[in-house]
Amino acid sequence: MRDILIKAASEVAGQIDLNGYAGNDAGSVGAALLTKDGNIYTGICLVLACGLGFCAEASAVAEMLKHRETEIEMIVAVTDDGKVIPPCGRCRELLTQVNRGNLNTKVIISRDEIKLLSDLLPDTWADKT
Numbered sequence: 001m002r003d004i005l006i007k008a009a010s011e012v013a014g015q016i017d018l019n020g021y022a023g024n025d026a027g028s029v030g031a032a033l034l035t036k037d038g039n040i041y042t043g044i045c046l047v048l049a050c051g052l053g054f055c056a057e058a059s060a061v062a063e064m065l066k067h068r069e070t071e072i073e074m075i076v077a078v079t080d081d082g083k084v085i086p087p088c089g090r091c092r093e094l095l096t097q098v099n100r101g102n103l104n105t106k107v108i109i110s111r112d113e114i115k116l117l118s119d120l121l122p123d124t125w126a127d128k129t
């Protein structure tokens with residue numbers, strides 16, 4: 001499944017020209033996630049010069065939520081040059097807040113390393129409330 005997700009994320013990654021503005025970035029990172037129900041959803045990043053934007057993982061989560069699913073089995077983000085990258089801190093928190101069970105999500109952080117989200121986000125505030 002790891003390779004299928006990496007391929008799915010790679011397929012949606014790729015720069016999209018947004019009016020030629022140097023500060024705009026769309027598609028430099030793609031993400032793919034597998035839900036507990038066995039569905040795969042993808043997303044791309046969007047970062048605009050005006051400060052608006054979101055990561056590819058957030059985009060994939062939005063796609064998942066459209067289908068009324070919240071539990072993620074595995075997730076990956078891949079740059080448009082094929083590098084697997086771990087989620088930023090904001091996305092780690094996002095995954096957890098969508099469903100607390102996602103602390104058990106397998107996160108592909110490199111082509112040969114997978115960690116649980118709970119290992120990437122220890123002592124989450126939600127555990128203390």
Ligand SMILES: [Zn+2]
Nearest residue numbers: 055087088091
């Ligand atoms: Zn992020």
